[in-house]
Amino acid sequence: MVARCATFPILVTLLLFRVAHSIRCQHSKHCKTDDPKLLGLCAPRHRVCFTIPHPARQATEDDDHDDEDAPLFVSSSELIEEANADKLSVAAKRDVIDAVKTIYMNINPHRFLHENLLKIDFPAALDSIDITEEMTNVEFHENMMNAFQLMDDYHSVFVSPEPLRSSVATLGFVVAKFFEEGSRQRQYIVNDLLAELIPSNSSFGIGSELLLIDGVPIDKHVLTLGKNSPASNLAAQIDFGIFLVYFRYLSTDPIPFSPTVDIVYLTTEGIRKSITLPWFFAKLNTQEAADTMSHAVHPAAYQPLHGRPNRAVFSEADKRKLYEEVTAEPLDITTRVVENGRVPIEVSSEFTERFTAEVILTKSGLIGRFVIPDFGARVSLGLALEIARILRLMPLNGLIMDLRYNSGGDGDYAKVLAESLVSETVPPNPLTLRASQFLQDLLLSADTKNVTAEEFAPFPPLIRALNTSLAIGEQFTGPILDLYSSEFRERFVPRAYFGPVITLVDGMCYSAGDLYTSLQKDYGFSRVVGVSDNVGAGGASVYRYSQLAELFPQKIKKVESEFTTAFLRFFRSGTSKGAIVENFGIKPDVRYYPTRNDALSDDCDLYEFLGSMLKDMREEKDETGIEPEEFDATPEEEPTPEERPTLEEGETPEE
Known part of the structure; x- marks a missing residue:
């Protein structure tokens, strides 16, 4: 039997109004639906529920195939056949590759990193792609996705065509990594599943430990999947690889061309067994469902969450209201069990x-x-008030800001949240961009007749900075813009929480999630604890190619594909002033190694560890009267490359 963490119901005093019936999903059990035709599935990267058809339901002649609430399961061949219905011509494929080269060989700041640090030959990968008529549409897009993955950058992705773009594939279970006590060897265990997708007579289920996938040792399989993903560092590759073992968003993830997967596993009793499971493919037919799905894998796939959306205008009266409500008397105390x-x-x-x-x-x-699963919300007075209300309900013993799986979004949102936890004004991070003649031409040719004053404001300083950098031959401009909108450069929100804070991250925390993490670490606002060795390492702002084509129609022509590019990147500030986030990431202050209990019992050991850490931080503050600069529990030493677990005889994971 697997050990469970002890639970202890007790009368406690909580600052609560009402108890919610459910929280945002962490497991598919939170996503149950009353419709017998559908199954509720938790999107593991973004922790949101959506529905897929029940496998027992068979299509009949009477089925309404336009029924958006009950899309049918399909095969990968059916999805591919649909994607090839409007086959791209050779000329169209050439236009796509030329468009990618135009953007990435001229204005993308990552090229400098790749040429000088990472040694990745992205142009050669593009040149090697076959564009003949014999190549199917899906094969072409698959090769383009693989080429983009060579850049090891979440911000740079190639988006597949419909219906792949709004489809998912799942094996029906979820995998978590864990470590045995005293070991740094990663192990992998099933911690959630859709029972309807697993044979009822099988011993495969929650608690099964994975050993081999299609004959490959599980750790090597995870590392291979991660290396072939957009993830930019080893920690992110491991976490992304675990996700790809059992779930794919076909908008940007590899298509499982093999219909089944052979799995060797240990049962909860320690018996070695095997099972063959099929991939289940489902189309999310509504735009709302497609948007929800895309946010989970890459916010820029459908909506420019990393850009600067139109801002709400905050009056002085709004700000006064915010301060009055947040600094009012404490909320009523309710005793609950x-x-x-x-x-x-x-x-x-x-x-x-x-x-x-x-x-x-x-x-x-x-x-x-x-x-915080993402920073994709538009910053508003209502958002700031709700954040403050929730924070004032939290125990002053300590608070965990959980940014695991955070997929990024808006820097202003990250600043508002950070300032809700500290008394200081959070300063801006400087932005820079790659200097090129092509980018200068783009900015000079931009049609700004119909843009607002706020939208136009960045153009003059951008052009001045580009002129200077080009004149002296610099690869990048100097710091040219603040990361935040003008109204957020000064302090906007009052402090709403006054206890010790820990920021919890993993290798899937990315972009604005990395920005928030860097603020916490570089200014000592909170301690950063990682369940992985690093964060996702994204420190840039994204544009989709179609957006660039709309902004610069005289310079960039539209093509029959979509991809994203990072054109601005931000630097760290505070104690790490000048350090790059993009591709390099942020190391946590404390490394935590998840246990088997964490995998099977909702992170119970992790929260006990963090509870103890917060208690020590609180006691240190009580003794000194100031916030602790260091947590006195030194994280365990990382294994050296020689100590890393081998995958095969003589083979070690690649750093």
Whole structure:
């Protein structure tokens, strides 16, 4: 039997209004649906629910295939056949490759890194792609996706055509990594599944430990998948590779061309067995579902979340209201019973897709947990008020800001959240961009007749900076813009939480999630704890090619494909002033190695560890009267390359 963490129901005092019936999904069990035709599935990267058809449901002549609520399961061959319906011509394929070269060989700041540091030959990969009529549409896009993956950059992705773009593939289970006590060898265990997709007479289920996938040792399989993903560092490749073992967003992830997967595993009793499972493919036919799906894998795939959306205008009266409400008397205290040590806090319906929160009872006392799956929301007075309201409900013993799987978004949102936790004004991070004659021509030719004053404001300093850099032969401009919009350069929100804070990250935390993490570490706002060795390493702003074609129609022509590019990147500030985030990331202050109990019991050991850490931080503050600069528990030493677990005889993971 697998050991479970002890739970202890107890009467406690909580700052709560009401207890929510559910929180944003962490497992598919949170996504149950009453419709017998459908299954609720938790998107593991973004922790949002969507529905897929029940496998027992068979298509009949009476089925309404336009029924958006019940899309049918399809095969990969059917999806590919549809994607090839409007086959690209040789000329169209050549236009796509030329468009990619135009953008990436001229204005993308990553090229400097790749040529001088990473030694990646992206142009050669593009030149090697076959564009003949014999190549199918899907083969062409698959090769383009593979070429983009060579850049090891989440911000640079090639997006597949419909219907692949709005389709998913799943094996019906979820995998988590864990480490045995005293070991640094990664192990992989099933911690969630859709029972309807797994044979009922099989011993394969929650608690099964994976050993081999299609005859390949699981760790090597994970590393291979991660290396062939856009992830930019080893930590991100491992975490992304685990995700790709069992789930694919076909908009940007590899298509599983083999219909089945052979799995060798250990049962919960330690018996070695094997099972063959099919990939289940489902089309998400509504635009709303497609958008939800795309956010989970890459925010820029459909919406420019990394850009600068239109801002709400905040009046002085709005700011006064925010300060009055946040600094008002404390909220009413309600006594409740904590079941299993966890109580979710209800979030206003307008923001249930933005964050979740809960109170956790640990042996070190009550702690809060605030989960930010992305920074994609438009910053508004309502958002700031709701963040403050939730933070004021949290126990002052300590707070976990959980940014695991955070897929990025808006820098202004990250600043507002950071300032809600500290008394200081969060300073801006400087932005820079690659200097090229092509980019200068683009900016000079931009049609700015119909843009707003705020949209136009960046153009003059950009052009001045480019002129200077080109004149003296610099590869990059100097710092040219603040990362934040003008109204957020000064402090906007009051502090709403006054206890010690820990920022929790993994290798999937990315972009604006990395920005928030860098602010926490570089200014000592909170301690950064990682369940991986690094974050996703994204420090840039994204544009889609189609957006560039709309902005610069005289210079860039539209093509029959979509991809994204990072044109601005930000530097770290504070104690790490001048350091690059893009591709390099941020090392956590403390490395935590998830246990088997964490994988099977909702991170219970992790929260006990963080509860103890917060208690030490609180006691240190009580003794000194100041925030602790260092957490006195030194993280365990990382293994040297020679100590890393071998994959095969004489083979080690590539750094």
